[in-house]
Amino acid sequence: MLSEFDLIKQYFTRGARPDASGRTVLGVGDDCALLAPTPGMQLAVSSDMLVEGRHFLAGADPFDLGHKSLAVNLSDLAAMGAAPLGFTLALALPGAEPAWLDGFSRGLFALADFHACELVGGDTTKGPLNICITIFGELAPGTALRRDAARLADDIWISGTLGDARLALAACLDEMTLSDADRRQAAPRLHAPTPRVALGRLLAEGRLAHAALDISDGLVGDIKHILAASKVGAVLDLDALPAGPALARQPRDLRRRFTAAGGDDYELCFTAPAAKRDAILAAGARAGTPVTRVGRIEAEPGLRFIDADGAPLSLNLHGWDHFA
Secondary structure: OOOHHHHHHHHOOOOOOOOOOOOEEEOOOOOOOEEOOOOOOEEEEEEEEEEEOOOEOOOOOHHHHHHHHHHHHHHHHHHHOOEEEEEEEEEEEOOOOHHHHHHHHHHHHHHHHHOOOEEEEEEEEEOOOEEEEEEEEEEOOOOOOOHHHOOOOOEEEEEOOEOHHHHHHHHHOOOOOOOHHHHHHHHHHHHOOOOOHHHHHHHHHOOOOOEEEEEOOOHHHHHHHHHHHHOOEEEEEHHHOOEOOOHHHOOHHHHHHHHHHOOOOOEEEEEEOHHHHHHHHHHHHHHOOOEEEEEEEEOOOEEEEEOOOOOEEOOOOOOOOOOO
């Protein structure tokens, strides 16, 4: 049986990475990690917890789970326009199973290496499966994409596509039947989301967007955080919301519901002035991420829905609530 320190040494301790650029002065193995952010930059810090049975299904593939655990934190950095620096991992495990630890650590480090983001410390203990990551990033002062910065007449944009993660979850929970092709196409959006770090950095560094957040609990629930913080309202064109390829083949009512309120998308929702439309499309192309205009910021409080013809829609849509 692996001890706690054997587990850390075997699966989560690595030598200095060639692309670390000296940002990690001291990593795994001491009481604290030491980071050296670029002089003059601000730190961006975020934590996310994933609990078995609440955030992922029992028996989830460990490689995918390692990827997703870090991806949801990288998505928070993307929403602020920050560049990743490093992260810590706190891990509660029912038991030290080598096959699970091997898959989890490989999935975790594959994504970490892609974003040059080092594991710099953390903790392990025995208990119900629980994964908590705290991530550190940096960005230039005054460039952060804050939730309280939306302005009247801003366009509302979405990166990538929405709804396929919720479609995959519905299939996993036997809420609906999907073809094998649709299930295979939708599953990666649920189990291995893509954090839009490159796009977020371009939006911030180019001062293209005003406000932003990542979509984790469903667009209609998450965008209300921007509206509340910025003291504005908004109108969304539900038929403009970019459905994932598997969801795009489903009936219209299901497309509207899952794109607007599905959750687990980890795409960016951001607001920007109309004058920046061409620059935003160019940033999306440069980042390899499609972007779609889906609405506008208005003075009237609240969130309103319209269809492709501009007609009002009366729909009762809510985002995910962990305590509901």
